[in-house]
Amino acid sequence: MSKQNKLAPVCSAAAMIFFVCFSYGNDPRPASAATPQDNSTGSIRVKSDATAVQVFLDDKEAGATPVILKDIPAGVHRLMLIKEGYEDHIEQVQVVAQKAASVFAVMKRLTAKLPDLPVDFKVMHQHRLGYCVGVITVSSEALDYKSEKADDVFHLPIKELKSVSRSWGPVPGVGPSGINGPTDAMAFRVEAPGRAYGFLAFKDSTADPVSVASVKTKELFQVVYALWSTTLKPKENK
Amino acid sequence: MDFRMYLRIKKLAAIILLFCIAPFASPGPIEESRIDSLPPVSSVVVAVQLDSPDFTLMEFKYRVFYNKSEVKHIPLTDYDFKAAFTDELLPALTEDKRMTWRKSDSTEVIDVPALWDRKVQPPKIEADRILLVQIQGYGAFTASLAADKFFLQARFRLVERASNKKLWEKKLFERIDLNGKITELQADNQKGLKEGINKVLEKLCAKIAAEIRSANM
Numbered sequence: 001m002s003k004q005n006k007l008a009p010v011c012s013a014a015a016m017i018f019f020v021c022f023s024y025g026n027d028p029r030p031a032s033a034a035t036p037q038d039n040s041t042g043s044i045r046v047k048s049d050a051t052a053v054q055v056f057l058d059d060k061e062a063g064a065t066p067v068i069l070k071d072i073p074a075g076v077h078r079l080m081l082i083k084e085g086y087e088d089h090i091e092q093v094q095v096v097a098q099k100a101a102s103v104f105a106v107m108k109r110l111t112a113k114l115p116d117l118p119v120d121f122k123v124m125h126q127h128r129l130g131y132c133v134g135v136i137t138v139s140s141e142a143l144d145y146k147s148e149k150a151d152d153v154f155h156l157p158i159k160e161l162k163s164v165s166r167s168w169g170p171v172p173g174v175g176p177s178g179i180n181g182p183t184d185a186m187a188f189r190v191e192a193p194g195r196a197y198g199f200l201a202f203k204d205s206t207a208d209p210v211s212v213a214s215v216k217t218k219e220l221f222q223v224v225y226a227l228w229s230t231t232l233k234p235k236e237n238k
Numbered sequence: 239m240d241f242r243m244y245l246r247i248k249k250l251a252a253i254i255l256l257f258c259i260a261p262f263a264s265p266g267p268i269e270e271s272r273i274d275s276l277p278p279v280s281s282v283v284v285a286v287q288l289d290s291p292d293f294t295l296m297e298f299k300y301r302v303f304y305n306k307s308e309v310k311h312i313p314l315t316d317y318d319f320k321a322a323f324t325d326e327l328l329p330a331l332t333e334d335k336r337m338t339w340r341k342s343d344s345t346e347v348i349d350v351p352a353l354w355d356r357k358v359q360p361p362k363i364e365a366d367r368i369l370l371v372q373i374q375g376y377g378a379f380t381a382s383l384a385a386d387k388f389f390l391q392a393r394f395r396l397v398e399r400a401s402n403k404k405l406w407e408k409k410l411f412e413r414i415d416l417n418g419k420i421t422e423l424q425a426d427n428q429k430g431l432k433e434g435i436n437k438v439l440e441k442l443c444a445k446i447a448a449e450i451r452s453a454n455m
Contacts, residue, residue, distance in 0.1 A: 047325070049317040049432050066325040104436045106429040107316065 126198035163191040283365040287350035294377030330447035412442040
């Protein structure tokens with residue numbers, strides 16, 4: 001057999017193998033199909049124990065749980081889960097390119113029971129120097145404070161409040177006796193446009209023990225916080 | 239090299255070139271004709287049945303002459319385990335493109351235990367196959383001499399809807415060890431229990447989806 005004749009079947013076999021490999025190698029219906037994805041993005045799988053919880057990613061609405069948020073740029077993102085009757089769940093999520101992060105949120109029910117409104121609380125209103133004693137009336141719309149001498153009166157609409165918080169620490173102007181003890185009662189603070197206000201609630205008089213005053217102050221905080229939190233809306237995406 | 243040999247080599251090269259180009263020449267029609275020749279994609283309904291909706295806490299107390307066990311059932315507030323299981327399983331299954339997967343809707347009554355025991359025929363629903371899923375238990379084991387564990391046990395069977403013929407079956411028992419004790423988990427809102435059982439749920443669903451993908455059906 002000549003040299004060419006020897007070469008011919010070898011080349012033909014190689015060509016056949018090549019043909020077979022290319023024509024049957026890529027099954028049009030694979031068991032697992034990868035989806036094309038941008039190299040710099042990842043995804044977040046968001047689940048919660050409660051069903052149909054609203055999901056906001058970086059303050060932009062992103063659906064309801066369970067949901068898979070796709071094509072999220074790599075980096076740290078702010079995830080917020082909201083459902084009526086539950087505390088807001090907020091967490092930072094690290095997204096890694098071409099990977100799926102998983103978040104399972106256990107939603108916490110709001111436990112504060114609102115008293116019948118309007119409700120009055122006897123309070124010490126903290127000034128920069130000193131304090132005055134009066135009554136704060138909490139209604140569904142506003143906080144109205146009036147001192148005993150009626151020389152300090154103000155009206156704070158709840159929807160205009162910027163923050164509602166509690167704080168520990170020295171309370172300016174409060175002496176060594178009475179509510180303050182030395183000064184470790186938890187104060188109730190609200191921040192309105194242009195000014196912040198601090199209060200310590202008490203049960204009977206300013207001579208109440210710290211423990212009693214703290215419970216009343218916590219009650220005041222819970223009522224106002226519950227009312228204020230219903231006025232909150234996620235920031236709109238700019 | 240004479241002219242005849244030159245012609246032979248040229249002819250051979252042309253044949254090789256033809257074989258090489260052929261697969262790339264018209265990929266569209268070739269793919270389409272191959273898809274036509276494949277059997278149509280089967281539609282599968284996933285029916286999940288949960289034996290007990292409660293979290294099961296199994297406590298083993300070792301004694302010198304006997305072992306004592308105690309079983310407690312703890313309802314998980316705000317946590318629909320069956321819904322959570324289905325929501326976890328379906329996205330994992332849909333990665334298998336050989337079949338289309340959907341969960342059974344409220345109008346489709348599928349009696350999983352009766353079908354499993356072949357006591358009834360599959361209902362007439364719009365699906366070629368039914369994936370029967372029976373969650374036999376989920377919860378935790380606690381024992382004084384071993385690490386506490388979260389567990390989930392379920393069995394799966396894929397059947398033909400028309401005949402109830404078994405195509406594939408698998409039973410899985412999945413568990414994860416806990417660093418510490420169940421009793422030390424965050425009790426507030428049953429957070430520790432929910433997070434633990436969610437982890438074992440994710441692990442089992444990923445495993446069963448991989449098993450189905452690798453099954454020859």
